[in-house]
Amino acid sequence: MSQTHLQKKNISTSIKENLYKLWSFPGGIKVSGNKSQSNQQPISTAKTARQLIIPLTQHIGQAAEPIVKVGDKVLKGQILAHANGAISAPVHASGSGVITAIEELPVPHPSGLSALCVVIDTDGYDQWIECTPLISENNTLNTSNQSQQTINTLSNEQINKQIANAGIVGLGGALFPSAAKLHTAEKMHTDTLIINAAECEPYITCDDVLMRRRPEEVILGILLIKKIVGAKKCLIGIEDNKPEAYQALLSCISGYNFAHKTNSAEPQIEIIPVPARYPAGGEKQLIQVLTGKEVPSGGLPMDVGIICHNVTTAAAVYQAVYRGEPLISRIVTITGGAIKTPQNMEVPIGTPIRDVLNQAGLQQDKIEKVIMGGPMMGFALSSIDVPVTKATNCLLISEKGELSTPPPAMPCIRCALCADSCPMSLLPQQMYWYAKARDLEKVQDYNLFDCIECGGCSYACPSNIPLVQYYRYAKTEIQNEERERNKANIARDRHEFREERLQKAKLAKAEAARLRKEKLAKKKALDAEKAKQEADKADNSDDSNGDSKEKSKAADSADLIQEAIARAKAKKAQQQSQRKNTENLTEAQQKQIDEANTRRRKTSQTD
Secondary structure, eight states, X not given: OOHHHHHHHHHHHHHHHTXXXXXXXXXXXXXXXXXXXXXXSOOEEOOOOSEEEXXXXXXXXXXXXXXXXXXXXEOBTOEEEEOOSSSOXXXXXXXXXXXXXXXXXXXXXXXXXXXXXXXXEEOSOOOBOOOOOSSOTTOOTTTOTHHHHHHHHSOHHHXXXXXXXXXXXXXXXXXXXHXXXXXXXXXXXXXXXXXXXXXOSTTOOHHHHHHHHOHHHHHHHHHHHHHXXXXXXXXXXXXXXXXXXXXXXXXXXXXXXXXXXXXXXXXXEEEEEEOOOBTTTSHHHHHHHHHOXXXXXXOOGGGGTEEEEEHHHXXXXXXXXXXXXXSOEXXXXXXXXXXXXXXXXXXETTOXXXXXXXXXXXXXXXXXXXXXXXXXXXXXXXXXXXXXXXXXXXXXXXXXXXXXXXXXXXXXXXXXXXXXXOTTOOOHHHHHHHHHTTOHHHHHHXXXXXXXXXXXXXXXXXXXXXXXXXXXXXXXXXXXXXXXHHHHHHHHHHHHHHHHHHHHHHHHHHHHHHHXXXXXXXXXXXXXXXXXXXXXXXXXXXHHHHHHHHHHHHHHHHHHHHHHHHHHHHHHHHHHHHHHHTTTOOHHHHHHHHHHHHHHXXXXXXX
């Protein structure tokens, strides 16, 4: 049996297996698709603009932090700004050239806000950096089983790091950094991976054309995501008005199953057509249709063991892992009556919208509105000189009369059609009254933040009340109040911290003064004690010196006495010796002596 025959047999078997049990979601409306205008052409490639304006805030979370400066020369794919925190994503250059400015510039936003942007004057060469893929792109689905073997040799950490470095975010509109989302899902042991291929918004066909033209990229990207989150099964939900995209994915999966001899009784990936009912492409609505599980109010799909990604996000994961390319471009649907050739175009991020529209054949005299996104959830742009961002999935340029302009709003007639159409089972009428009255506490009691702003209630309202605008206003006011409250709390905490710090400093100062005083008192006491000891020592020394003097004086007196006695004895001895010398005198000598003694007596008497 030939390989082609086996593939056809597998396709037939897969179609039968995809008679999958479906659930439903409340509300929803039928709207005209208007998709055939743009999905008949192949994906074209936009020319690199002379100047690229690349915002640093293209994702939920903290804005990326620039690492380049004015005057730097950059290459295509080079990182311009690092992720700034866990919920952030890097931003890359979508063309080569020189950075001429880093400043606040207008960006696509309903309020016309500005954001920090890196401006690149391109050089026309589109010179790439050296890309480092994790897997060779030559490993395709249909040739061998080398692709899956190579995927299995990669660790989840390697793949997720490559996704993070590529700056990939949710390209279905949420713009949540994909690496952070996948890392959380991996830790929570997610059971089911759902790939959102519904694309329910009118006019938008970028996902449809991607699945038709590049199904291998989508499937290989899905396999990488599935490996990271460890999901046991993967469901691709696609609206039943996309038969070509369905067939392309089905053929790709069948080829994969044949190449890898996968047991068809337990398919790794299932494609499930769902009824085309707006907003079937809403994350919570698609989960409910495919699994019957309802995401709790205020909760996330991961709370019920599910993670949801868009097909375009899966293709971006493929490009990061198999080509090593960061997210620097995306497919944009360019459609509407004022466009000569409606089509899907791969556009470098940062390209001015005016350049994109001109390449698609903009008919300036026919323009009525320029809408980024679809007619239900998109918003009008005040200028077409703002850049394409990662969030730009569609540019709808309507001509006069193409999009019905609702007449002035009339009073509510309490028909409840808004409630019947709400896919979240909310009470739009009550939310409208409280939002209009600015009773922001009460409107939250009706789960305002569960509203996905699909616009179904406004579409169904016979009084033409712009309900979604009131909800958006209320959400903005609540968020502003919350920010102000947080600022006040931060200011109060800072004030209390300052007061506490000053009080601690005061107490510490008083304690230091007390310790110094005690130390000084102790020092004085020690000095006094020391002085007393020295005085006592000195007194004892004086007493000792006095006794010594007395003893010395007594000794001197004794010596004098002894010397006097000795002299007296010597004199007496001399006298005796002299007497002995006169005993043997002659008469003449005795006579002389006597005469002398007589004279001495006479002299003494005379005196």
